[in-house]
Amino acid sequence: MRQWVFTILLVIIYLGAWAQTDKIISVQVRNQQLKVVFEQISQQTGLYFSYNPVIINDKQKVTFIARNRKASDILATLSSELGLTYRIVDNNVIIRPAQVQVEPAPTHKQVITISGFVLDSASGDVIIGAAIYVDKKLVALSNEYGFFSFRTQAGQHLIEASYIGYTRFARTLNVSRSRQLTIRLAVNLQNLDFVVVTPEDNTKPINHNSLDFFNMPRSVINRNPALGGTYDALRSLQAIPGFNFYGDGSMIFHVRGGDRSQNLILIDDAPLFNPSHMLGFFSAISPWAVSDIRVYKSDLPEQYPGRVSSVIDIRIKQGDFYKTHVNGEISPILTALTIDGPVAKEKSSFMVSTRMSNINWFLENRQSFLNLGFVDMHTKFNLRPDKKNKFSVSLFYSYDNVNLSRDFMASKVWWRNVAGTFRWNHVFSSRLFLNTTIFTGQYSYFLQFEADTVNLFNSAITSTGLKEDFSYKVSNNNVLKFGGGFTYYYFNPANINNLAYIPTQNAMYYYIYLGDKWILWDRLKIHFGLVAHRWDNMGPTIVYYYSDTHQFLGADTVGVQVFNTYYALDPRMSISYALTPRSIVKLSYGSYSQFLHLLSNSISPFTTVEAWFPANNNILPQKAKQVSLGYYHKGVSDFSVEIYAKKITNIPHFADFATLLFNPYIESKVRMGYNFAAGIELSLHKNRGNFNYWLSYTYGRVFMKIPELFGDYWLYTSYDKPHSLLLSLMYKKDRFNFGANWTYTSGNRYSAPIGYYKVLDHYVPIYSYPNNAQLPPYHRLDVYITWHINKGTHKKFNHYLTLSLFNIYGRKNPVMVNFNKVEGDDNFFYVQGNYVYEYELTPAYYYFLRYIPSLSYRFKF
Amino acid sequence: MPRKGFYYIFIVVFVITIVGCEAPFPYQPEQSEKLVVVEALLTNQFKYQTVKLSYSVATTQDTIDPISGATVVVETKNSRIFFDESDSLPGLYISRIRFAATIDRVYRLYIVVNDKVYTAFTGVMPVRLMDSLKYEYIPEKDLYRISYVAPVFDPFEAAMYELNLNWSHVPGYENKPYDSTHARMYFYTLRTMDVNELFQPYQEQVYFPRGTVIEETKYSLTPFFETYLRALLLETHWSGSLFDVEHWNLPTNIEGGAIGFFTASSVIKRVYIVQ
Incomplete structure (x- = not known):
């Protein structure tokens, strides 16, 4: 009987302790002593901590934040990160150092490999680009899928990991054989969605690998509200020197003198061909869905071939593997909702994020001559069946429409992006990692003229492909990447009601690559890469043949067969050298090929008629060669300067007044030109502390030649804008964030008439050469304040208000100039309609977006 | 505030800010030479046909200078039709005889201005019946x-x-x-x-x-x-x-450095x- 009572008492005690450890609690400790963590847990659970202060240093400074988690989870995470073990007896948590596994001592220093994934401790999402250190020495960065591996000698090591916005992970391990390790980093901020403070570990030296790309984590994306108080994932790229945006209302950007089609935008490896919403005022990428953006503008990586100017690699959030979250936003422009959470805890997760325009709600069916609307949706599902395999399915959809009704006609344009990815990550061994991606996507552009009719213009590009990316860790200092892939493209360049005025085209693109990054003597890093391309134009289609003078020679109807093939071999290499532990110089050279062309004669900043076209027997593939030299310094503020020179050949231009729509001979109107670009880029930024700043400046020039149209003369490009500057200041005080951004760029170039003549009662302009004039400089100042409404920091429900003022001094920034309008008495500009009387034309310019206040509300729970 | 009033305020603000505004743009054109401008449209109407000659201008505020004293001839098959400058409208050249351009012929235009010769040729296309406006x-x-x-x-x-x-x-x-x-x-x-x-x-x-x-x-x-x-x-x-x-x-289809057109309808x- 006594035994039974004793047993029952033990069970009750255990269950009581279990119930206490299963309580949902929150802990928030920033850079305070460990015992403060214990105190917070004790206060919420009633548990008492018991440990030997001689062995457990409870005065060590730690940062630990966990919200609304089970006490048992928190104890497990805490002990895991500090290298401790715990046991609960009655109401006591007994803490001890983790048992060091005593394994047979190796007879000689055995080399082992440790590999695994870096995860967000709260959500389970992978962390890309986290730096892994062994005994204070950088040995690896987590890759695009959060995977890392490094080799070290058996024995006891201090293993550390850090990433911007996360608490540094530090743990001493005694290892005698190769093993897997999951590193969980805890967010060290209360809310990365709006807080700007990012106390990255500043004690580590600059590393070579981090110079290969520009990382734009969500904390930076969601730093500055854009137009309408909303955040904009792509617009945030203007903080990167070398990225030159067209201006207000446009998502067109040029990178180091390249044209807009030369930027490869990937959403989870699926290409995106038009990232614009509302003609270009906003981007179609929801910032709430983005996990991380990596931007490459020099030394483009081998695994993302196919474009010649930049790669923008957007990774979508995986969703929380432990807990369901809801995020929302309401602003005058849009309403957004994001839900993510586990499907099976720790094994699978989902994320759904959607945004919808509020503009059309106001405009729809209300006699307005203009109607605009958009919607987008990101979804992702992830599955981790075991430590060696990960699967994910990612889908993206965006839709835009613009209706314009005027006296004589009503027109409508709409466009649609669809992209889907299936991905499988497999760890073959601690040294060999494979990513397999199957992707598909389509961009369609529709134009309906005289909206009550069935006349419908459509252009589209569809791509479907497979890619295999292997990563092999030869040693800590040598990573070999290799792989390949193929993509099937379908082009519908420009047709009406599915009638093939212009034959549709098909192409297959194959590539294989090899790249090796090798660090020698800690100071020198060499990167060598090689990409081999093959491009096949395929039927069924009609193949047109033209003479050297672009005269039509004939056409053939071909079936399902290859009728034209291009091969290309693109080497690239870079050498970086650490002058000091905090400064590096880097020299890179790369050769790149692009087999897709965007044929457009538009000078509009907006999304307009454009047709993607393949390189084929009439249009050569684009080629680029770029060399750049940079110096990087990491300190209290990070500083970089880079100079570059780039030549891009076979850029398509249209002959004068070429007809783009319904023109089967469109290829005969294409004239090849080339660009030469050079410039210097400076960047200075501080991301730590309560006061942050970001300064980027570019002086860059880009000129073009189109020999067949303008002979051997260098001409200005419309995007030759020498000066580009962004100054961003941020300050955090209590629950408020204050910020100001000042943007300055040289004006766009345009073609201005040097005279007129009059025929058929019309004044006709006369031009000297293209882009002979330049608009006044573009500049504006935006300010914002974000208020975290919650007083407490442990609230389950958090909400924020952002008040922003765009273009605070109301600068009238010219976007476009026209020379064909008459100014009426009411200062309204119009095209002459009655030609019976004499008239004078007044040059006029469009400007947008002055003094735009916005109030947006965001919440999360 | 009434809902309708709110709507209109929103529309006004939206159109002004997003759709944008136009304002006069200060622009001074580069210096350029005056070009000879030809406006020649023959028709199938049996009438005195006309050819208009003028010079280009730097801005639309400038007065357009007509070209006087030019020689204008239209040639077709074996006939050559001379044009004389109008007394009342300088720069307007009127055919000496009435004639109609017909679709089976090619018409060649010769213009001489200050000893420089400009030429062009054109045919005529048929016209179909038109809708009621x-x-x-x-x-x-x-x-x-x-x-x-x-x-x-x-x-x-x-x-x-x-x-x-x-x-x-x-x-x-x-x-x-x-x-x-x-x-x-x-x-x-x-x-x-x-x-x-x-x-x-x-x-x-x-x-x-x-x-x-x-x-x-x-x-x-x-x-x-x-x-x-x-x-x-x-x-x-x-x-x-x-x-x-x-x-x-x-x-332009005018050869010799002039701009404009010569056509027939x-x-x-x-x-x-x-x-």
């Missing part, structure tokens, strides 16, 4: 306006339409100035479609009273003249929208009285 009543103004002339896109025929409107005889308008009682408008049907045609900028509307006489003339277009007019529209009617395209000089006419 439509006009509509605008109650707010108690006036009418044109609502339809021809389709903007026709894959089979390109044409230009010139409307001459006269309401000087309508009671209440008898003593008004000429340009208050007359209008000339142009419309076009092309075999091509351009996006800035669909999103063209606002064009001045012409309102006229009941009783207005509308004379509609349809011109057939040669392939060159169709190309020329499309380019002209791209640079005039359709330019300045938010979907503009690259700008460049209009093509088949023409049909119809007269309407606004009822």
Whole structure:
């Protein structure tokens, strides 16, 4: 009987302790002593901590934040990160150092490999680009899928990991054989969605690998509200020197003198061909869905071939593997909702994020001559069946429409992006990692003229492909990447009601690559890469043949067969050298090929008629060669300067007044030109502390030649804008964030008439050469304040208000100039309609977006 | 605030900020030489045909200088027709005889200005019957306006339409100035479609009273003249929208360095009285 009572008492005690450890609690400790963590847990659970202060240093400074988690989870995470073990007896948590596994001592220093994934401790999402250190020495960065591996000698090591916005992970391990390790980093901020403070570990030296790309984590994306108080994932790229945006209302950007089609935008490896919403005022990428953006503008990586100017690699959030979250936003422009959470805890997760325009709600069916609307949706599902395999399915959809009704006609344009990815990550061994991606996507552009009719213009590009990316860790200092892939493209360049005025085209693109990054003597890093391309134009289609003078020679109807093939071999290499532990110089050279062309004669900043076209027997593939030299310094503020020179050949231009729509001979109107670009880029930024700043400046020039149209003369490009500057200041005080951004760029170039003549009662302009004039400089100042409404920091429900003022001094920034309008008495500009009387034309310019206040509300729970 | 009032305030703010505003743009053109401009449109009407010669100007505020003293000749088959300059309208050259351009012939133009020779040639295309134009009543103004002339896109025929409107005889308008009682408008049907045609900028509307006489003339277009007019529209009617395209000089079929055009059209006419 006594035994039974004793047993029952033990069970009750255990269950009581279990119930206490299963309580949902929150802990928030920033850079305070460990015992403060214990105190917070004790206060919420009633548990008492018991440990030997001689062995457990409870005065060590730690940062630990966990919200609304089970006490048992928190104890497990805490002990895991500090290298401790715990046991609960009655109401006591007994803490001890983790048992060091005593394994047979190796007879000689055995080399082992440790590999695994870096995860967000709260959500389970992978962390890309986290730096892994062994005994204070950088040995690896987590890759695009959060995977890392490094080799070290058996024995006891201090293993550390850090990433911007996360608490540094530090743990001493005694290892005698190769093993897997999951590193969980805890967010060290209360809310990365709006807080700007990012106390990255500043004690580590600059590393070579981090110079290969520009990382734009969500904390930076969601730093500055854009137009309408909303955040904009792509617009945030203007903080990167070398990225030159067209201006207000446009998502067109040029990178180091390249044209807009030369930027490869990937959403989870699926290409995106038009990232614009509302003609270009906003981007179609929801910032709430983005996990991380990596931007490459020099030394483009081998695994993302196919474009010649930049790669923008957007990774979508995986969703929380432990807990369901809801995020929302309401602003005058849009309403957004994001839900993510586990499907099976720790094994699978989902994320759904959607945004919808509020503009059309106001405009729809209300006699307005203009109607605009958009919607987008990101979804992702992830599955981790075991430590060696990960699967994910990612889908993206965006839709835009613009209706314009005027006296004589009503027109409508709409466009649609669809992209889907299936991905499988497999760890073959601690040294060999494979990513397999199957992707598909389509961009369609529709134009309906005289909206009550069935006349419908459509252009589209569809791509479907497979890619295999292997990563092999030869040693800590040598990573070999290799792989390949193929993509099937379908082009519908420009047709009406599915009638093939212009034959549709098909192409297959194959590539294989090899790249090796090798660090020698800690100071020198060499990167060598090689990409081999093959491009096949395929039927069924009609193949047109033209003479050297672009005269039509004939056409053939071909079936399902290859009728034209291009091969290309693109080497690239870079050498970086650490002058000091905090400064590096880097020299890179790369050769790149692009087999897709965007044929457009538009000078509009907006999304307009454009047709993607393949390189084929009439249009050569684009080629680029770029060399750049940079110096990087990491300190209290990070500083970089880079100079570059780039030549891009076979850029398509249209002959004068070429007809783009319904023109089967469109290829005969294409004239090849080339660009030469050079410039210097400076960047200075501080991301730590309560006061942050970001300064980027570019002086860059880009000129073009189109020999067949303008002979051997260098001409200005419309995007030759020498000066580009962004100054961003941020300050955090209590629950408020204050910020100001000042943007300055040289004006766009345009073609201005040097005279007129009059025929058929019309004044006709006369031009000297293209882009002979330049608009006044573009500049504006935006300010914002974000208020975290919650007083407490442990609230389950958090909400924020952002008040922003765009273009605070109301600068009238010219976007476009026209020379064909008459100014009426009411200062309204119009095209002459009655030609019976004499008239004078007044040059006029469009400007947008002055003094735009916005109030947006965001919440999360 | 009433919901409707809120809506209108929103629309105004939205249009001003997003759709944007236009303002005069200070611009000084580069210095450029004056070019010889030829405007020569022959028709199949049996009449005195005309050729207009002028010089280009730096700005539209400048006065257009006519070209006087030029030699103008049109040649076809074995005949050569001389043009003489009008006494009342300098720069306008009128054929010495009446003649009609016919579709089975090629016409060659010779112009001599200051010892420089400019030449061009053209054929004539036939013209098809035209649709009836439509006009509509605008109650707010108690006036009418044109609502339809021809389709903007026709894959089979390109044409230009010139409307001459006269309401000087309508009671209440008898003593008004000429340009208050007359209008000339142009419309076009092309075999091509351009996006800035669909999103063209606002064009001045012409309102006229009941009783207005509308004379509609349809011109057939040669392939060159169709190309020329499309380019002209791209640079005039359709330019300045938010979907503009690259700008460049209009093509010309005048050889020798002049600009402008020489073409010939088949023409049909119809007269309407606004009822």
